[in-house]
Amino acid sequence: MDGVTSQENRQARQRPVWVNPLFGVTDPASGITAVPPRRRLPEGPMTPSAVSRLIRDELMLDGNPRLNLATFVSTWMEPEAHALMGDTADRNLVDRDEYPATAELEQRCIPMLRHLWNAPDPDASLGTSTIGSSEACMLGGMALKRRWVHRNPDRYAAGARPNLVMGVNIQVCWKKFCNYWEVEPRLVPMEGDRFHLGAEEAAGQCDENTIGVVTVLGSTMDGSYEPVADICAALDALEERTGWSVPVHVDAASGGMIAPFLEPDLVWDFRLPRVASINVSGHKYGMVYPGLGWVLWRDREALPGDLVEHVNYLGGDVATFTLNFSRPGSQVVAQYYNFLRLGHEGFRQVQGALREVATHLARQIEGLGCFRLLTRGDQLPVFAFTTTDDVTRFNVYDVSRRLREWGWLVPAYTFPPNRQDLQVLRVVCRNGFSLDLADRLVDDLRGLLPWLRKQPGPMFGPEEGTSFHH
Numbered sequence: 001m002d003g004v005t006s007q008e009n010r011q012a013r014q015r016p017v018w019v020n021p022l023f024g025v026t027d028p029a030s031g032i033t034a035v036p037p038r039r040r041l042p043e044g045p046m047t048p049s050a051v052s053r054l055i056r057d058e059l060m061l062d063g064n065p066r067l068n069l070a071t072f073v074s075t076w077m078e079p080e081a082h083a084l085m086g087d088t089a090d091r092n093l094v095d096r097d098e099y100p101a102t103a104e105l106e107q108r109c110i111p112m113l114r115h116l117w118n119a120p121d122p123d124a125s126l127g128t129s130t131i132g133s134s135e136a137c138m139l140g141g142m143a144l145k146r147r148w149v150h151r152n153p154d155r156y157a158a159g160a161r162p163n164l165v166m167g168v169n170i171q172v173c174w175k176k177f178c179n180y181w182e183v184e185p186r187l188v189p190m191e192g193d194r195f196h197l198g199a200e201e202a203a204g205q206c207d208e209n210t211i212g213v214v215t216v217l218g219s220t221m222d223g224s225y226e227p228v229a230d231i232c233a234a235l236d237a238l239e240e241r242t243g244w245s246v247p248v249h250v251d252a253a254s255g256g257m258i259a260p261f262l263e264p265d266l267v268w269d270f271r272l273p274r275v276a277s278i279n280v281s282g283h284k285y286g287m288v289y290p291g292l293g294w295v296l297w298r299d300r301e302a303l304p305g306d307l308v309e310h311v312n313y314l315g316g317d318v319a320t321f322t323l324n325f326s327r328p329g330s331q332v333v334a335q336y337y338n339f340l341r342l343g344h345e346g347f348r349q350v351q352g353a354l355r356e357v358a359t360h361l362a363r364q365i366e367g368l369g370c371f372r373l374l375t376r377g378d379q380l381p382v383f384a385f386t387t388t389d390d391v392t393r394f395n396v397y398d399v400s401r402r403l404r405e406w407g408w409l410v411p412a413y414t415f416p417p418n419r420q421d422l423q424v425l426r427v428v429c430r431n432g433f434s435l436d437l438a439d440r441l442v443d444d445l446r447g448l449l450p451w452l453r454k455q456p457g458p459m460f461g462p463e464e465g466t467s468f469h470h
Contacts, residue, residue, distance in 0.1 A: 063409055066437070069427045070411040072220070072254055072284045072382075076432030081337045084330070085289065091329035093129070094320065102329035105336040112339055113294055116260045117269040117278055126303055127296035128322060129282070129332050133253040134173035135323050136279035136295035137214075140249045141177040143277060143297065144212035146304045147247070155209070165205040166214035167197030168416040169221045171251065174214055183211065189417040195222050195374070199230035203238045212247045212276070217255030217268055221415065222375045222426065223358075223382030225255060228268040228275070235274055247276035247302070253293075254380050256280030261348040262355060276302040282335045285351065287431050292331035350431055354381040358429040361438040368446060374424060381429040386422060394452040396423045397460040399445070402452065406444045414462060423462075 036042045036054065065075035077085075088102065096103035106129050114122040130136040141164065149156050156162070163184035166174055170187070178185040188201045196219045206213065213235065215228045228250055235246050250268060252259075257280055259266050269278060275298060282292035297303040308321045342350065358377025362385070366373050370391050377383040386396060400412035415422040429438075 064407055066432055067407045068409045069429075069433070069441075070409045072281070072428050072430070073290050074283055074287050074430060076430075077287065077289060077334065078341070081288075081334050081341075084337055085334050086330070088330040088333045089328050091333075092326050093329040093332060094325055094327070099329060102333065106329075106332045109294070109332065109335055109339065110296065113256075113280070114270075114296055117256070117296065119270045119296065119298065121299065124299075126299065127294060128320075129335075130279075130293040130295060130322060131291055131324050131327060132283060132293040133171070133251070133279050133281040134176075134293070136281075136293040137171070137173045137249075137251060137253075138177050138180075138323055139295050139321060140251075140277040140279055141174070141183070141212075141214075142181065142307060143303050144247060144249060145181060145183060146307055147276075147302065148209075148211040150304060151245075152208075160209050162209050162211045163205075163207070164211055164214060165202055165246075167201075167216065167219075167226065169196050169219045170214060170216065171220055171253065174251070184209075186210075187417075190415060190419040195219065195415070195419070196224055196226045197231065199227055199234040202231045203234040206235070206238060206244060206246050208242075208244055210244065210246050212249055214249050214251055215268075217250055217252040217259060218380040218382070220254075222384035222424070223377060223380035223428075224375050225259070225266075225268070225379045229272060232272045232274040246274075248272070248274045250275055250278045252278050253281040254284050254382075257285035257287075257347070258351050258355075258380055261344065261351050270298055282331065285354075285430075286335055287338050287350070288331050288334045291327070292335060351381070354429050354431065354433075357381065357433060357435055357438050358383060358427070360435060361427060361429065361441065364438070364442040365445065368442075368449065370449065371425075374422075377427075377429065382426065384424045384426045386424045393455045393457055395458040395460070396425045397462065398452055398455070398458055399425060399448070401460050402448045403441075403445065406448075408441060408444065412462075 036046070068075060091099045091102045093099070093102060093106065107125060109129070110125060110127040111123050114124070114127065128139070130139065144164070145162055148162055152160070161182070161184050163186050164174070164178055165186045165188070168187040168189050175185060177183065186205045188197050188205060197215060202213050213231060215226045215231055217225050217228065219226065228248070232248055235248065239245050256278060259268060269275060277295060277297045279293060279295040280286065282288045282294055283290045286292065303321070308319050310319050355377060358381035362373055362376045362383045365371050365385060370388055371385045372388050374384040374386065375382070387394070396412040400410050403410050410425050410427060412423065412425050414420050415424065
């Protein structure tokens with residue numbers, strides 16, 4: 001028996017060890033002979049399967065994207081769209097001469113959006129795809145500034161500093177724009193129950209150096225729409241009194257793919273003559289994976305021609321107005337897929353279902369008795385809520401922290417000036433978040449409340465909560 005055992009042991013030592021939890025000590029044929037370094041290149045190559053296994057194991061520590069109720073960015077697409085993106089990830093969108101079919105799909109998407117937003121010349125090629133709404137907003141801001149410079153060359157040459165008026169709830173990319181392009185940001189604070197920019201407040205901040213007013217169709221803070229038509233009317237009255245012609249850019253990063261389908265009679269787009277440009281995130285309610293935005297201009301006057309560059313070193317003349325150059329065409333292909341796949345009625349059904357989930361979830365959370373709704377998910381399928389005044393043993397940060405233990409990512413944050421006293425939670429409902437998941441969230445939240453009520457007082461603060469997400 002001892003001889004057999006020794007022989008089996010020798011054979012075992014000679015066979016490859018196929019199952020071993022310790023990476024770096026098995027099967028030299030894989031290329032893994034030691035634990036690979038994390039912050040420098042390894043000495044030699046490893047097999048594709050070994051590297052894939054290592055990376056997949058690390059990615060297990062990520063959260064479940066479907067349970068991420070903090071982000072506006074798409075976390076689910078149909079398998080057919082997913083496959084198309086993989087097949088076209090090697091297409092460089094800017095290389096239009098080499099990949100004319102991919103470029104053509106981009107050019108088809110632009111008039112589709114122009115028709116959707118009621119542009120005066122819907123078939124004009126006055127728009128571009130971008131990496132996301134941040135780049136799109138930068139381009140919209142650049143056009144506003146250059147247009148103001150053309151109108152006020154003497155004032156600009158004399159050192160007048162242009163300014164941009166917007167609500168304090170604006171997405172951070174607009175603050176970046178003002179910083180990078182030396183524009184004074186005029187941020188209108190929140191007051192009382194007004195959580196975004198108002199018409200009178202916008203007009204009151206404008207002067208002869210104002211390059212434009214940014215309005216938001218769907219605030220990231222609470223999901224509410226800013227009154228674009230009322231703001232334009234206030235600017236019309238301002239121009240009658242002062243002669244200052246102030247254009248409007250609509251940051252419709254989220255609402256641009258919601259309002260046209262669910263509130264077709266809401267006037268916020270190019271039907272308003274003062275609206276010069278609009279941006280949207282294809283990777284939000286355009287339902288494409290991250291990496292896609294769009295920006296469109298009303299007409300050629302709104303997009304100064306000296307901002308557009310022409311290059312011919314890729315094999316043909318290409319007009320370009322972007323901050324980025326090379327990027328994959330896969331997101332544009334996926335956007336075109338969604339446009340064809342759903343059509344107007346399909347988008348109406350999907351976005352309507354999302355709003356139904358959001359309003360249902362808001363009502364259920366309100367029904368728990370210890371939360372007060374600030375918005376109800378009846379504009380964007382997004383809503384914000386806070387604790388009621390009689391809740392003293394826990395705060396929104398405690399709720400966010402405990403929900404994360406169940407896999408839910410629900411951000412908790414403080415509103416900006418002048419409502420820093422207001423601490424809120426926010427839920428974003430996206431395609432892939434069903435009524436069943438919404439009910440499960442309510443059940444988990446209901447199950448946490450007895451534990452939260454046993455606390456002697458709030459346990460966490462802003463520095464420890466799940467932070468605000470765009």
